[in-house]
Amino acid sequence: MIVSVHQPQYLPWLGYFDKIARCDTFIFLDNVQFKKNEWQNRNKIKTDKKYQWLSVPVIHRFGQKIHEVEINNTVRWGKKHLHALVTNYSKAPFFKEHLDFLAKTYDQEWKRLVDINLHLIRYLVRTLGIWNKKFLLASDYQSREGPTERLVDLCKQVDAGVYISGQDGAKYLDLDEFKREGIQVIFQNYKHPLYPQLFGDFEPYLSIVDLLFNCGPESLSILKKGG
16 A cells, blocks of 8 residues: 655645555645645746746634634635636636636635645546545544654554655654554655646746646646656
């Protein structure tokens, strides 16, 4: 069993989906502290001025866990996000295929940030053609608080023999702890692939919707080139 664990992000980048594609079970780490203005409530799309941030406004207090964070629906953020996507991708070859889903998603009033993030990620996984993956929530399991201990506990509870870590995991994980439990750690080393984009020079590290809108059914094969 190959497992990867990551915070639920808003419209994540390509490397996020590479981790999903390479594992059997993906655990959304929704029970750790929320960090505002990182990737949990925002991401980038391409524009004729390089890129634009799409940020979901949130109501939160310091120390709050991701699954507890609520969206600030006094701000008409959904309409703004949809408008930004239409404005910048209406000429992309495969954008119209997703417009109905996006319109329905952004017309809905979401209470919690985690809910819209998971809704979008699951849609993107299906659309990319990544099949037979099991998705779990870390908040449904008991685990210790330390970064290594938390991951080891999650892996043990789902009978994982291999854990796929992000590249930065080498900086803080106690690999001996994994070894004692018989869990092999593999570090992701994702190299961003090139693909056709709108608006001139290539811009990496955008939301995966940029790849999907521009490349459609070729998106998964392009994504895997970076793995």
